[in-house]
Amino acid sequence: MDWQHIIEAAGRYMDIAGVAVMVIGAVVSVPMAIRGFRPRHLPPDSAPFSVYRSYRQLLGRSILLGLELLVAADIIRTVAVAPTYESVGVLAIIVLIRTFLSFSLELEITGRWPWQKEPEGASTHASAG
Structure with missing residues (x-):
């Protein structure tokens, strides 16, 4: 088995892992x-x-992790195996779409954008729980 087959197999396994995480x-x-x-x-005093x-929220977290694995699989297969301008362009579009989905899910789950800081009191409650 040569290097290209190993990388392609790694990309397929990352795809499988991403889908498995979501399911x-x-x-x-x-x-x-x-x-x-x-x-x-x-x-602690917020409504249940x-x-x-x-x-x-739980499903959103699973989808976020699965999307990260799927993006990694796309990068492995596209850039490491056959980096042509067309394949890199398709990868860029896929990554942009998945990044938009990730940001949207992060906003839905936490109520803030990924680059925003946590509210002041939130970190103390997280360490106490």
């Missing part, structure tokens, strides 16, 4: 949401999440 995350999120999942960064909102 397993969707399945595991159901019982966690039903049990009353509560993010650690919330103040509904099952629906808990599930959305």
